Amino acid sequence: MKRWLAASVVAIALLGGCLRSERATGPAGTAEDTSPQRGGTLYRRLETDVVSMNPILATTRYDRLVANYLFTPLVNYDDELRIIPALAESWTISPDGREYTFHLNQKATFSDGTPVRAGDVLFTLRKIVDPQSEAVQIASSFEQADVTRSRVVDEHTVVIAFRESLASQLSQFNNLLVIPEHVYGRGNFRNDYNMDATGSGPYRLMSRVPGKEIIVRRRGDYWGTQPYIDTVVVKVITNETTAWNAVQRGDVDETMLHSDIWMRARSDPALTKKLDFRQFYGLAYNYIAWNERNPLFADKRTRRALSMCLDVPSIIKNLYAGTARALNGHFVPDQWAYNPDVPVIPYDPPAAKQIFTSMGWLDTNGDGIIEKDGKPFKFDLLITAGSVQALTIGQLYQNALKGIGIDAEISVLDGATAIQRILAGNYEAAYLSWDLDPDPDPFGLFHSSQIPPRGQNIVYYANPQADRLMEQARHELDIGKRADLYKQLQVILADDQPYTWVNQPAVKWAVNRRVRNVRDGKGFGLFLWYPGELDWWISGARSAPLRSTSG
C-alpha cells in the first residue's frame, strides 16, 4: 500500500509540476487599489445549480442571483431597504391604490438590441399570473393583479391594475424581471427557456453548462450605469468544504461559509490577508412553531412558558460565537416595522415551572413528567434533517424541558416529508426558519384566514385584534402609519408567542480581497440590492493575465 501510494505521488508530481499555477493575490497597496477599474473576471460560487434561466420560473435564491446579472426588475432596493427606480424611471399610484403607472427608461434595451417596450412588461406580468407558467416563487407577488384592466399607454408607459390595494405591492415589482415578448412569446414557455436568457440586464449570457458553470459578459451596449467587471463566472460547488478550499486557493472569489469554518478562519492572519471575512444579518430567522390545533399549545401562557425554557443567550454565545441575535418577535431589527421596545423573553425555567404549576400541570405520579387531567405533558418536536445546528438546539431544548418535567421527543424528518406534514397540520411542534420578504407584511403567516393550503399560517394562530391590525396595515399606503400598526402587532405577537423565536443568525461570507467595493445592504447582505454586486471591481483587473485554474 505504501509503495503504491508513493508511486502515485510521483505520477502526480510529473503531471502537475509544470502546471502549478501562481496564485498570488494582486499587488497590494498601489494606487490601483483605491480607484475603481474596469475589466477582469469575477469567480463566484453557487451552492446549488440554477434550476431555470427563465426568471419567471425561478424557484430558488440561486436562480435569482444569476438572473440579477441578466435581467432588470421594474424597481430595485437600495442599501437601506428603500425602493428605487430600476427599469422604471418613475411611477405614480392612483389614489385608490389599485393602479400603478410605470414610466420605463427610454434608453433600455434587451441584450439582442431591441428596445424594452411597455408591451414586454405586460407580457411578463401575464406570464407570471398564468397558472400554466407555474411561477412558483413570484406568482404570489401578483395574486391580486387584474390583467384585463392592465394596459399599455404608450411605448414606454404601462399601467398595472390590481383588484385590491396593497401597501406591499410596489415592493413586489422587484420580482418583475422583464422579458422580451418577441423572444419568450414563441414556443413552450415552461420548457423552452430554461437554458437560455435574453434580458435587459448589464450582462449577457455567454454559456451555461448544467452542474458546472454559468458565464456572463458585460454588455458593451448596456443602457444603464456600466458595471466595472467584464466577466462573471458562476461556478457550481455544492460541497461546503470544497468551496472553502476553492476560495482559499483562489478558484472562486467568494463563498458563504458555515459558522464554524468562518470563526476558525477569521483568526488566521495568513487567511485574513487574502480573504475578507464578512457577516451580515439577512431577513431570516429560526423559530419553533407550536401547532395551536393541539390542545396542549392552545393557551398562550403555555407557549410563553415553553419559550422561557429555551436558553437563547447560551445558544448564541456557544453555538454561534455571538454571531446571532435574539428576537423579540416577528419583525427583525433591519426592518422599518421593527419595534425595539418589546422585551425579549428571558430564559427562566423556574418561572416557567411556576406558570405550569399555576395552570394545574403537576407531577402527581412521580414519574418526572408533569400531568394535567391524567395526561402527561409530552410532544414531538419535528426537525428537518440536514442541519446539525437545528438538531443541537433541539437537544439542548429537550434537556431544558426535561428539567421542568416536560417530555419532548425529537423526530428528524427529511425536507419533503416535513413540508407535507407541516402543511397538512400533522405535527405538534417544529423547528423551522423563514426567509422573509423585504416588505414586512406578515398577513400570510399570522392572519386567521391564511391557514394552509391558502397561506402559511402553519400554527393556526388566530387573534381578532392581530387580524385587524394586519388587515389595516396591508392597505395603509402611508409608511409611517403602517409602521405604527406593525409596532402594535409586534407587541401582540410577542405576547401571544405563536412561535418561540429562536434567533436571527448572521450570514457569513469570505470574499477575496482582490474584489473591491464589496458593501452590504440592509436585509440583503452582499447581493440583490442596488448597486450591490454590480458595483464591485477587481484590483489589478487590467494587468492580470488569464488564469488557468480548475473548476
Added chain:
Amino acid sequence: MLVYVIRRLLYALLTFVGITIGTFALIHSVPGDPVLFYGGRLSMGGLSPAALQAIRHEYHLDEPLPKQYARWLQGIITLDFGRSLVDRREVTERIAEKLPRSLLLNVIAFVIAAAIGIPVGLWSASRMGRLVDRGSAISFFLLYSLPTFWVALLLMEFFSVKLGVLPLFGVTSDGYAQMTTGQQILDRIRHLILPVITLAYGQLAIFARFARSALREVIRQDFVTTARAKGVGEGGVVWRHALRNALLPIITLVGLTVPYLISGSVIVEDVFQWDGIGLLYFDSIRTRDYPTIMALTVVTALVTLLATLVADLLYAAADPRVRLEATP
C-alpha cells in the same frame, strides 16, 4: 443449453417487471409530496392550491396508481421517461448529460482497482500464512475501512490546497475549449486523479480480499492436494490448477460490480463537484422527482439484470453442472 438460455431470459423479464412494480410502489409510498415540495415550499412564495392541483393533473399524479403505472410503463417501452418535476427538462436528456461523466470516472476506477486488487490478492493468497499475507490482509482491511469522504478531503487538502499540484474540483479547467488536444487530455487526466483514487482504493481492497479468499478456498481442496501429490511444483499448483477454479467467484464479483459503474458515487461526486449520476440520484430522491428517480432505477436495474444474465450464461458455459441443474 438453449433451454437454459430461454429460461434465464424469461426470469430476467419477470424480474424486470417485478422491479418496475417494486420501484413504483416504493416511491409512491414514501411520505412527501413532490408537488408540495416543488410548489408549496415553506417560503413566502408558493403556488395557490389550484395551481398545485394543475401540476398534479399534468403529471397524472391525481390518477389511481395502477393507471399511473400503466402510463409510465408505456413510456418506458418507448424510452420516454417524461420530464423532470424540478427543472422541466426531459429526463433522458438529464441522464444523458451526466451518465458519460459518471461512467468515465467509474470505469477507470474499476479497471485500476481490479488490475491492482486481483493480482495482489492472488499473490498474497499464494503466500498463505506468511508475514506478507497477513500484513496485506490487515492493510486491505484498513484500506477498506477508511471512510471515503474523509480520504477525499485529505487528498484534496494535501494535493490541491497545500501542494497546489492538482485541480480542486470539476471535470475540466476554465478555458478548456481553448486548449490543444494534448492539453485537453492532460487536463482531464489531472482532474481525474483524485476522484479515481478516492473511488478505487475501497474497491481495490474488496477485490484483493475477495481474490485472496477465493484462492485460499481452492488451495485447501482435495484436487490441489492431489496435484501436489502428483509432484507438481508449488507454482504450478497455484497458478495452473487452483487459479482457474478461483477465477469463477471472482468473475461473479466483477459482474456484480458492473451496475455500480453507472450508479455513481454521491460522496465523490459531491466533494469533487463531479456532476454525475450519483448526485442526480441523490437530489431526485430529496426532491421526490418521481420521473427522474424511476428512470434512474429502471436503467440501473436493467444493467444489473444484463450483467447477472451474462454472468449466469458464462457460468453455464464454463461449468457443466450449472446447465445440468437447470434442465428439468
